[in-house]
Amino acid sequence: MAVEMRLPVARKPLSESVGRDTKKHLVVPGDTITTDTGFMRGHGTYMGEEKLIASVAGSVERVNKLICVKALKTRYNGEVGDIVVGRITEVQQKRWKVETNSRLDSVLLLSSMNLPGGELRRRSAEDELAMRGFLQEGDLISAEVQAVFSDGAVSLHTRSLKYGKLGQGVLVQVSPSLVKRQKTHFHDLPCGASVILGNNGFIWIYPTPEHKEEDAGGFTANLEPVSLADREVISRLRNCIVSLVTQRMMLYDTSILYCYEASLPHQIKDLLKPEIMEEVVMETRQRLLEQEG
Amino acid sequence: MKETPLSNCERRFLLRAIEEKKRLDGRQTYDYRNIKISFGTDYGCCIVELGKTRVLGQVSCELVSPKLNRATEGILFFNLELSQMAAPAFEPGRQSDLLVKLNRLLERCLRNSKCIDTESLCVVAGEKVWQIRVDLHLLNHDGNIIDAASIAAIVALCHFRRPDVSVQGDEVTLYTPEERDPVPLSIHHMPICVSFAFFQQGTYLLVDPNEREERVMDGLLVIAMNKHREICTIQSSGGIMLLKDQVLRCSKIAGVKVLEITELIQKALENDQKVRKEGGKFGFAESIASQRITAFKMEKAPIDTSDVEEKAEEIIAEAEPPSEVVSNPVLWTPGTAQIGEGIENSWGDLEDSEKEEEDEDGTDEAIILDSLKMDTGVEVSNIGSQDAPIVLSDSEEEEMIILEPDKNPKKIRTQTISAKQEKAPSKKPVKKRKKKRAAN
Numbered sequence: 001m002a003v004e005m006r007l008p009v010a011r012k013p014l015s016e017s018v019g020r021d022t023k024k025h026l027v028v029p030g031d032t033i034t035t036d037t038g039f040m041r042g043h044g045t046y047m048g049e050e051k052l053i054a055s056v057a058g059s060v061e062r063v064n065k066l067i068c069v070k071a072l073k074t075r076y077n078g079e080v081g082d083i084v085v086g087r088i089t090e091v092q093q094k095r096w097k098v099e100t101n102s103r104l105d106s107v108l109l110l111s112s113m114n115l116p117g118g119e120l121r122r123r124s125a126e127d128e129l130a131m132r133g134f135l136q137e138g139d140l141i142s143a144e145v146q147a148v149f150s151d152g153a154v155s156l157h158t159r160s161l162k163y164g165k166l167g168q169g170v171l172v173q174v175s176p177s178l179v180k181r182q183k184t185h186f187h188d189l190p191c192g193a194s195v196i197l198g199n200n201g202f203i204w205i206y207p208t209p210e211h212k213e214e215d216a217g218g219f220t221a222n223l224e225p226v227s228l229a230d231r232e233v234i235s236r237l238r239n240c241i242v243s244l245v246t247q248r249m250m251l252y253d254t255s256i257l258y259c260y261e262a263s264l265p266h267q268i269k270d271l272l273k274p275e276i277m278e279e280v281v282m283e284t285r286q287r288l289l290e291q292e293g
Numbered sequence: 294m295k296e297t298p299l300s301n302c303e304r305r306f307l308l309r310a311i312e313e314k315k316r317l318d319g320r321q322t323y324d325y326r327n328i329k330i331s332f333g334t335d336y337g338c339c340i341v342e343l344g345k346t347r348v349l350g351q352v353s354c355e356l357v358s359p360k361l362n363r364a365t366e367g368i369l370f371f372n373l374e375l376s377q378m379a380a381p382a383f384e385p386g387r388q389s390d391l392l393v394k395l396n397r398l399l400e401r402c403l404r405n406s407k408c409i410d411t412e413s414l415c416v417v418a419g420e421k422v423w424q425i426r427v428d429l430h431l432l433n434h435d436g437n438i439i440d441a442a443s444i445a446a447i448v449a450l451c452h453f454r455r456p457d458v459s460v461q462g463d464e465v466t467l468y469t470p471e472e473r474d475p476v477p478l479s480i481h482h483m484p485i486c487v488s489f490a491f492f493q494q495g496t497y498l499l500v501d502p503n504e505r506e507e508r509v510m511d512g513l514l515v516i517a518m519n520k521h522r523e524i525c526t527i528q529s530s531g532g533i534m535l536l537k538d539q540v541l542r543c544s545k546i547a548g549v550k551v552l553e554i555t556e557l558i559q560k561a562l563e564n565d566q567k568v569r570k571e572g573g574k575f576g577f578a579e580s581i582a583s584q585r586i587t588a589f590k591m592e593k594a595p596i597d598t599s600d601v602e603e604k605a606e607e608i609i610a611e612a613e614p615p616s617e618v619v620s621n622p623v624l625w626t627p628g629t630a631q632i633g634e635g636i637e638n639s640w641g642d643l644e645d646s647e648k649e650e651e652d653e654d655g656t657d658e659a660i661i662l663d664s665l666k667m668d669t670g671v672e673v674s675n676i677g678s679q680d681a682p683i684v685l686s687d688s689e690e691e692e693m694i695i696l697e698p699d700k701n702p703k704k705i706r707t708q709t710i711s712a713k714q715e716k717a718p719s720k721k722p723v724k725k726r727k728k729k730r731a732a733n
Contacts, residue, residue: 089298099298138301171300 004273027054033067042068076102076176076200078154082145083185085166085198086156088135094128096135098143100200101176104153108135112146112157114164140166142196142204162186166196167222169206170238174245176201180252187253191260192233197251203241205234236263239271240280247281254291259284296382299508307509311497317505318344323546325501328554330448330561331580336475337453340577341445344503345435348442350449351428354456356467359415359422367414368424371400373431373442380434395439398528399429402443402484402517406525409450410479416458417465423455425478436503439515443486448558451480452565484525485554487547489514495533500546514540516547520555 027033033045033052041047044056045067054060058071076084078100086098086106097105110123110131135141142163143156158164176199185197188208196204207230209222226234240259244251262283263271270276307317314322326344333339337352359366373396375383382388403409414423427449429442454475457468490502490510499506502513512531518524524544529535568575622630 087298087300099295105295138298138304140300 025060026058027060027069028057029055033060033069038065039067040065042066044069044071070177072177073175074177076100077152078102078106078145078148079199080145080147082199083142083196084145084154084156084200085140085142085171085196085202085204086200088137088139088141091132091135091137094123096131098141098156100154100156100198101173101202102152102154102200104151106145106154106156108141108143108156108158112155112159114158114161135165140171140204142166142198166204167206168226169204170234172203172205172238172241174201174203174241174251178245178248178251179203180250182252189237189253189257189260191237191257192230193237195237195253195256197253203251205237205241207231207234232268236260236268236271239263239268243271243277243281244284246277249281249285255284255288258287262287294381294384296380299505303505304509307505308492311492311499311506316499318503320501322498323500323550325550325554326503328444328557330444330558331577332452332561332565332575334576337449339445339448339452340432340580341441341448343437343441343444343501345433346437346441347432348438348445349430349432350442350445351430352449352453353426353428354453355424355426356416356421357424358420359418363411364419365415365422366411367422369404369409369411370424370426371396371403371429371446372427373399373429375431375434375438378433379431383431383434394530395442398439398486398515398526399442399446401528402486402526403427403446406482406484406517406519408447408480408482408484408519408525410481413479417460421465425450425453425455434504436505436507437488437501439486440488440501443484443517444554444558447480447483447485448561450478451483451558451562453478482519482521482523483555483558484517484519485551486515486517486526487550489516489543489546491531491533491535495535495539498539498543500550514543516544518544518547518551520552522548 025033031054033054035051037050037052039052039062041052042061044054044058045052046055047053052067054069056069056071056074058069058074061068061070078084084100084106086100088096088108089099089105090097094110096108096110098108100106110127113134115121115127141158143158144160144163145154146157147155149155179197179199179201181199182197185199186194187197188194192208194206194208196206198204207226237256237260240256240263241251243263244255244259249255259280262280266276266280271280310317316322318326320326327342329342331340331342338350340347340349357368360368373392375388375392375395377383377385409425414425416422427446429445431438431442454477456470457473457476459466459468488501490499490506491497491512491514492499492510494511499510502510507513510531512529512533512535514529514535515527516524517526527540527544565575622632624630
């Protein structure tokens with residue numbers, strides 16, 4: 001068995017040649033954003049000594065008169081309508097507590113959950129007792145944000161057949177700021193796997209089901225063994241996503257797909273080496289630029 | 294911050310591995326992780342590392358009035374703190390359960406076992422006694438806090454020296470460390486806790502669980518023992534049902550482990566004592582290895598190249614004439630040449646080629662040393678060759694060889710030694726090696 005060893009080397013800074021026309025205005029906590037007092041202060045800023053000062057490390061965004069700082073590395077802050085992938089941590093009386101990489105655990109109320117068979121009825125006491133039959137501690141679910149409480153906690157719902165308990169697949173945890181906001185976050189990639197890009201930074205890669213089950217409602221987990229070809233595709237996708245993340249690229253279906261195609265000449269395990277990562281991501285970046293331009 | 298929950302996959306994986314007698318870090322079921330003990334500059338200060346779990350122990354003393362119902366005994370005070378840097382889940386308000394449990398266990402282990410002679414801490418009965426305070430801080434949590442903490446506590450207590458006191462009638466004199474050497478505490482024995490983690494309702498057991506194993510365990514059995522095989526404390530938590538022979542077996546294992554650990558502690562204390570007596574450097578700064586390959590920074594090693602010239606000349610002087618495998622540079626057109634083809638080939642004059650091979654050797658040495666220096670753009674002229682070097686422009690052209698057919702070719706190379714290009718692809722390195730062998 002061959003073992004590869006590397007000595008510690010100084011990390012190279014990410015290349016500046018990202019091809020961005022507008023340079024982002026990056027600040028760190030304590031930096032002055034502007035001394036002009038005509039602006040309203042948004043999230044991530046505070047007023048101190050006649051100046052607007054940043055309180056988080058991130059990029060400055062300006063909308064007319066509102067200045068806010070969007071943090072680069074942060075916990076997930078819920079917005080209504082986001083798709084999230086979360087893990088059940090507790091089963092409580094009429095709800096489940098879901099861990100979504102945010103400051104507070106999210107809640108999934110029993111009344112926001114689809115009953116099997118898609119029935120619409122009032123939840124009874126039997127349903128409460130059978131909660132553990134639906135979702136247990138440690139299960140992964142995909143859901144949508146229904147509401148955000150005043151303290152920042154997020155309330156989820158799975159009121160559609162495409163949400164629900166997730167079966168076999170691979171979870172990749174990335175920073176929430178790297179997932180691009182798009183129309184849909186459920187993608188069936190042509191390479192043979194499907195991916196759910198949760199806005200909270202949890203990305204779920206799973207084998208594409210052959211036929212869409214309409215009546216399951218996302219409760220029955222398919223436990224049949226996954227074929228080797230599918231597993232290879234999923235592993236490659238996972239390594240591609242990890243390389244994109246290390247180079248701080250935004251994640252969306254096109255970038256992941258391009259990265260996958262760029263990585264095909266390499267072996268799956270080679271994708272974890274820093275040089276190959278750089279090479280693949282550079283190629284992806286090129287293709288994306290060409291596509292835009 | 295809340296602890297990230299363990300995924301079902303990971304839980305199942307750990308349990309299956311344990312069923313097959315495999316541990317994630319490759320240890321056997323009864324193996325302890327590496328224990329490293331380092332001392333600080335003050336007496337009574339030590340850091341114990343059990344694998345990646347780190348505990349800092351500090352002992353201090355003070356003269357106070359004794360408790361009313363124990364007028365002739367000193368006071369012992371133990372305190373374990375879970376620092377926020379130990380794990381993200383430790384927050385100022387959130388650790389109560391675990392903290393209380395660990396503190397109680399530590400107290401029972403050290404206080405109730407009477408390992409420290411409290412009578413010897415009395416100075417004036419009823420008025421002044423020593424209060425010994427042991428503070429333990431958990432610096433990193435990677436499982437099995439209680440073992441590391443108990444080792445740190447007992448090591449710190451053994452290492453500690455209290456100021457000397459003399460009582461003459463009614464007069465009590467407290468000597469400073471400068472006047473009289475401080476005195477060690479009187480310690481009868483060294484109780485050490487050994488933890489056993491149980492899985493699958495007591496079917497499998499592991500010694501010294503690390504953090505992952507602790508998360509999936511069913512129950513924990515802690516046995517505190519000293520090297521004389523006396524049990525000081527025993528505690529079972531987690532609500533698992535243990536059979537009598539399981540507990541007996543664990544106590545036997547604990548006996549063996551405690552012996553090993555006690556030896557280690559004695560050795561560490563002796564070492565530190567020796568270093569202090571000999572006047573060597575001691576303290577935490579000395580215990581950090583800075584010469585290891587995994588240290589943060591490797592300083593550039595300066596290489597002395599002042600004697601390169603002499604060395605090269607020596608080699609050339611001692612070199613035997615190369616074997617008949619010679620190759621001359623082939624002049625294609627004025628200004629471009631081909632050197633070597635890899636095949637045995639003698640073109641032109643033997644003498645000329647010999648001289649030029651030796652020159653090459655010299656330059657070889659110099660080139661290699663140069664690349665070590667990591668100095669780009671340095672031009673190396675023929676060392677050993679007698680003419681003044683012709684320095685060509687700093688162009689990045691690889692290896693320019695200017696040949697004068699009747700004189701020795703002067704080879705000037707820039708730092709980018711890529712194998713000579715279109716003319717002799719990849720022949721150069723082969724040739725170099727061959728010549729080296731010939732020269733040796």
